[in-house]
Amino acid sequence: MATSSGQVGTPKDAKVGGAKVGSQIGRSLPRLEGRDKVTGRAEYTHTMRLPGMLYAKIFRSTVAHGRIKSIDTSAAKRVPGVYRIITAEDIRTVIPAPYYGPAFHDQPILAVDKVHYVAEEAAQLIVAEYEELPAVFDEVEAAANNTLVHEELKPAGTFADLKHLKGRKGTNVALDFKLRRGDVDKAFAAAAHVFEHTFHTQKVLHLALEPFASIADWNERGVTIYSGSQGPSFVRTEIARLLGWPENRVRIKVPYLGGGFGAKLYIKMEALATALSMIVRRPVKVALTMEEQFYTITRHPSTFVIKTGVDASGRITARKCEVYWNGGAYADVGPRVTQKSGFTASGPYDIDNVWVDSYALYTNLPPAGALRGFGIPQLVWAYESHTDMIARALKLDPLEFRRKNLLREGRPQATGQIVRDAKLDAVLERVAERLNWGKPLARGNGALRRGRGIAVAIKAVISPTTSVANLTIAADGSTTLYCGTVDMGQGSDTAMAQIAGEVLDVPAESVRIVPRDTDVTPYDMGTLGSRSLFHMGHAVRLAAEEAREKIKAMAREVGEPEGSNIPLPDLFKKKFGMQAGNIVGTGTYKPDYVPPDPATGLTDKVTPFWMCAASGAEVEVDTETGHVRITRLITAVDCGRPVNPKIVETQISGAVLMQLGFTMFEKMHIDAGQVTNASLADYKIPAILDVPQAMENETVDSQLSTGPFGAKGVGETATFCVSPAIANAIEDACGVRLTALPLTPEAVFRALRAQANKPLADDA
Amino acid sequence: MTRTISFTLNGEQVAAEIKPHHNLVEVLQREFNLMGARESCGQGMCGCCTVLVNGAAVSGCLYLAAFVDGAEVRTVESLADARTQALSPVQEAFIEAGAFQCGYCTPGFLLMATQLLEAYPDPDEEQIRHYLSGNLCRCAAYPEIIAAVKLAARRRKANSVG
Numbered sequence: 001m002a003t004s005s006g007q008v009g010t011p012k013d014a015k016v017g018g019a020k021v022g023s024q025i026g027r028s029l030p031r032l033e034g035r036d037k038v039t040g041r042a043e044y045t046h047t048m049r050l051p052g053m054l055y056a057k058i059f060r061s062t063v064a065h066g067r068i069k070s071i072d073t074s075a076a077k078r079v080p081g082v083y084r085i086i087t088a089e090d091i092r093t094v095i096p097a098p099y100y101g102p103a104f105h106d107q108p109i110l111a112v113d114k115v116h117y118v119a120e121e122a123a124q125l126i127v128a129e130y131e132e133l134p135a136v137f138d139e140v141e142a143a144a145n146n147t148l149v150h151e152e153l154k155p156a157g158t159f160a161d162l163k164h165l166k167g168r169k170g171t172n173v174a175l176d177f178k179l180r181r182g183d184v185d186k187a188f189a190a191a192a193h194v195f196e197h198t199f200h201t202q203k204v205l206h207l208a209l210e211p212f213a214s215i216a217d218w219n220e221r222g223v224t225i226y227s228g229s230q231g232p233s234f235v236r237t238e239i240a241r242l243l244g245w246p247e248n249r250v251r252i253k254v255p256y257l258g259g260g261f262g263a264k265l266y267i268k269m270e271a272l273a274t275a276l277s278m279i280v281r282r283p284v285k286v287a288l289t290m291e292e293q294f295y296t297i298t299r300h301p302s303t304f305v306i307k308t309g310v311d312a313s314g315r316i317t318a319r320k321c322e323v324y325w326n327g328g329a330y331a332d333v334g335p336r337v338t339q340k341s342g343f344t345a346s347g348p349y350d351i352d353n354v355w356v357d358s359y360a361l362y363t364n365l366p367p368a369g370a371l372r373g374f375g376i377p378q379l380v381w382a383y384e385s386h387t388d389m390i391a392r393a394l395k396l397d398p399l400e401f402r403r404k405n406l407l408r409e410g411r412p413q414a415t416g417q418i419v420r421d422a423k424l425d426a427v428l429e430r431v432a433e434r435l436n437w438g439k440p441l442a443r444g445n446g447a448l449r450r451g452r453g454i455a456v457a458i459k460a461v462i463s464p465t466t467s468v469a470n471l472t473i474a475a476d477g478s479t480t481l482y483c484g485t486v487d488m489g490q491g492s493d494t495a496m497a498q499i500a501g502e503v504l505d506v507p508a509e510s511v512r513i514v515p516r517d518t519d520v521t522p523y524d525m526g527t528l529g530s531r532s533l534f535h536m537g538h539a540v541r542l543a544a545e546e547a548r549e550k551i552k553a554m555a556r557e558v559g560e561p562e563g564s565n566i567p568l569p570d571l572f573k574k575k576f577g578m579q580a581g582n583i584v585g586t587g588t589y590k591p592d593y594v595p596p597d598p599a600t601g602l603t604d605k606v607t608p609f610w611m612c613a614a615s616g617a618e619v620e621v622d623t624e625t626g627h628v629r630i631t632r633l634i635t636a637v638d639c640g641r642p643v644n645p646k647i648v649e650t651q652i653s654g655a656v657l658m659q660l661g662f663t664m665f666e667k668m669h670i671d672a673g674q675v676t677n678a679s680l681a682d683y684k685i686p687a688i689l690d691v692p693q694a695m696e697n698e699t700v701d702s703q704l705s706t707g708p709f710g711a712k713g714v715g716e717t718a719t720f721c722v723s724p725a726i727a728n729a730i731e732d733a734c735g736v737r738l739t740a741l742p743l744t745p746e747a748v749f750r751a752l753r754a755q756a757n758k759p760l761a762d763d764a
Numbered sequence: 765m766t767r768t769i770s771f772t773l774n775g776e777q778v779a780a781e782i783k784p785h786h787n788l789v790e791v792l793q794r795e796f797n798l799m800g801a802r803e804s805c806g807q808g809m810c811g812c813c814t815v816l817v818n819g820a821a822v823s824g825c826l827y828l829a830a831f832v833d834g835a836e837v838r839t840v841e842s843l844a845d846a847r848t849q850a851l852s853p854v855q856e857a858f859i860e861a862g863a864f865q866c867g868y869c870t871p872g873f874l875l876m877a878t879q880l881l882e883a884y885p886d887p888d889e890e891q892i893r894h895y896l897s898g899n900l901c902r903c904a905a906y907p908e909i910i911a912a913v914k915l916a917a918r919r920r921k922a923n924s925v926g
Contacts, residue, residue, distance in 0.1 A: 030859050030860055030862065031859070031862070031864075033867075034858075034859035034864075035851070035859070036867075037864055037867030037870050038840075038843075038851065038855040038858050038859060038864075038867075038870060038874060039800070039840065039841065039843070039844055039851070039855070040798070040799060040800020040801075040839065040840035040841050040871045041799075041800075041841075042867050043799070044799075044802070044868060046802065046803075047793060047799040047802050206902075207902055208866075208868075208902060209804040209805075209810060209812055209866070209868045209869050209900065209901075209902050210802075210804065210866070210868045211804070256866070256867060257866060258802075258804075258866050258867070258868030259865075259866045259868060259902050259903060260866075261902070289806055290804060290805045290806055290807075291806075488865075488866055489864070489865030489866030489867065489903050490865065491865070646862050647862065649862075650862050650865060650903075650905055650908055651865075653904065653905075653906075653907050653908075654865060654903045654904040654905060656904075657904035657906065658902070658904055679805065679807060679809075680804075680805035680807055680809035680810055680900070681805075681807050681809055685900060685902060686904055686906075687897055687898075687899075687900055687906075688893050688896050688897050688899070688901075688906045688909070688910070689893055689894075689897045691893075691904075691906045691907060691910075695907065
């Protein structure tokens with residue numbers, strides 16, 4: 001295959017290397033790494049080995065909150081094959097201040113003095129004694145601050161708006177985000193109707209099939225870390241800080257990720273692997289088991305108290321949102337989730353009076369971070385269930401009620417930013433149309449009752465974040481792209497190659513993407529929050545545009561006429577006299593952002609783009625068993641212009657199905673801080689038989705005017721509306737309203753019994 | 765206490781020194797550098813470690829290496845043509861249909877799909893779902909996997925006719 005065929009001023013419709021050039025955007029190109037993945041050759045950290053490498057095993061706490069009285073390692077030391085037992089004391093000899101975290105420096109590499117949550121595994125011969133302390137597990141109880149998880153808060157300084165929490169004592173609140181718009185109290189007093197409901201979400205986890213793994217290889221000159229990380233740049237910065245080294249002595253290499261979903265962000269096993277390698281002076285691998293993943297990072301459970309005022313015409317006049325986020329023992333990125341999701345806690349509606357209080361809380365549970373939605377799925381679950389309950393109470397059609405209140409183009413969102421390029425109406429209308437909303441639905445008979453539900457949502461993509469990309473063109477004309485976006489399955493390598501190819505008029509499959517290695521790939525904030533296609537996409541576009549301009553300049557320099565079609569290899573030869581030299585382009589992208597006013601949470605530049613989704617569900621409820629069968633599940637998203645429609649389709653259906661698991665059955669059961677179902681035998685995730693027979697997904701016609709070639713991110717969008725659409729359909733089918741996830745047959749059955757005035761004994 | 769086992773691995777006669785507690789995935793990775801079968805759940809629930817032993821799928825993370833003594837073992841690495849490296853119809857179909865995202869579970873699905881098509885060359889959707897119900901994909905590329913199996917079935921049929 002010709003890999004070198006970029007030409008100066010190639011006409012848009014010319015054929016190069018077998019592909020139509022100038023048409024890379026919108027191609028359903030199969031993933032570039034496909035062959036590696038179907039031959040079993042793709043490399044993952046979990047299966048990597050280095051010569052002389054030692055394997056680490058973690059001894060974990062058995063109590064949720066306690067002081068460590070003693071640790072006896074003598075029996076474990078005697079086991080043949082044990083190289084060394086390392087405790088927090090040893091870690092402190094190489095890293096005196098062994099605390100890390102993106103928002104707070106609250107997480108020790110190994111527990112120091114005190115344990116903050118439970119986790120027990122292997123290293124079974126180590127014996128630890130604890131003085132148990134009272135523990136707090138519930139997010140609302142944690143807000144009362146009667147039991148403290150941390151004596152003192154230690155904001156990391158990474159985020160300016162956490163500085164006021166520095167040194168604060170006597171609280172479990174790691175962040176309180178406020179938004180104040182208009183006057184909710186006055187509006188409630190004037191409203192024709194006021195509704196208040198409380199919703200809960202459960203603790204679930206990412207459960208990437210490749211569990212966490214990091215390998216560190218340290219020596220005095222530098223450390224190389226191989227890690228399944230979604231954010232190698234952050235890992236580099238944080239490890240450099242822990243070691244007191246400049247960043248250029250820390251190298252992070254990222255092989256393929258066996259799933260991420262937000263789990264593999266920030267520091268996970270990297271700091272421990274580094275400390276161990278420093279102590280034993282050999283490469284050390286820390287690779288977790290599936291069970292240990294349940295104790296590493298999870299999705300926030302939440303409690304959301306939502307209150308809405310509606311006027312006589314059915315207009316929403318006020319909405320008050322109190323959200324409690326159960327962040328577990330270490331903040332991880334919870335404060336970001338709390339704030340960034342707080343911007344849209346009042347939903348995709350045009351409401352003059354909005355009050356949001358969003359609290360990030362410490363509890364003695366395994367930590368919580370971002371999971372495919374940055375808090376949005378928890379919020380949508382509540383506000384779209386609530387919206388439906390209001391419509392039903394007012395005997396308004398749920399679709400009409402939403403239409404009447406929907407946030408329209410050009411109107412201010414709750415933060416004050418004017419909404420542009422957000423196809424809320426289109427996603428809602430497409431789902432309604434596919435559901436045949438205006439037409440009657442066969443309601444079923446006997447014990448089987450059928451119903452349908454709809455939900456719509458918005459997300460402000462997190463901001464401000466930075467991406468940098470470099471691109472080189474070799475003297476044979478071939479293109480190499482260096483960018484830190486981690487392809488964890490979402491297809492970013494293919495999409496970035498398409499963007500570079502579009503600018504340079506070369507087929508995307510001819511663009512080489514350099515695997516993530518912080519020695520060569522430049523800075524990127526992280527592969528998270530559906531930000532990469534927009535931010536890194538722009539950086540790649542800019543890098544390619546710079547290279548293109550340099551090509552033109554080189555052509556002028558060697559005397560080519562304007563618009564010359566000289567093939568690149570000939571151009572380089574003309575310039576350097578032989579196949580020599582490089583053209584290097586670089587691009588940096590950071591969108592405009594104005595931080596929210598600390599008192600009101602208002603800003604007119606909160607996000608570079610809005611993500612919009614709607615889902616609709618048709619269900620059949622067996623009222624004798626509580627079993628819910630999803631007969632149709634429809635999702636429409638606004639992702640701008642799809643760069644690769646096939647990959648977008650897979651992202652949408654993958655997100656819908658993941659959220660379907662969180663909606664219908666996934667739940668971490670916890671007893672005294674212990675996860676009692678920490679295995680795939682006891683924690684069920686969606687399998688092929690859980691895929692609804694009729695799942696319909698689509699992207700609406702859209703173009704983000706500020707996006708790279710019109711594109712927006714899409715990784716999370718399709719998760720937003722699945723849960724409330726199904727709960728709304730269940731109420732439509734059988735009249736019961738569930739306010740807590742998951743929507744298990746047991747929960748439906750209990751609600752049906754309560755509705756029939758025959759509650760089960762333990763509900764009575 | 766070690767012992768030597770010998771078996772056929774992807775068509776080649778091989779031997780390995782093993783301990784009684786070693787599982788098949790460990791031995792394939794450590795002794796033969798075959799990383800396609802990989803451990804995930806460690807309980808035989810997810811299918812990431814699927815290996816064919818005497819033509820039948822086993823969970824390599826639970827299957828003791830000692831049991832393959834004298835057996836015929838096939839891994840995902842055997843699916844492409846050994847000489848030409850041409851991909852099998854199932855592998856090609858997985859790429860074309862976009863039947864994976866992160867790829868960690870893909871070898872297991874490929875082996876099961878291959879076994880399915882050998883047993884039932886023209887499966888309907890119910891058969892595909894049933895047959896693959898023991899393999900988990902957290903990226904949930906299930907609709908695309910079903911499409912890929914159907915595509916591979918059509919290709920195999922066309923190839924055998926042609």
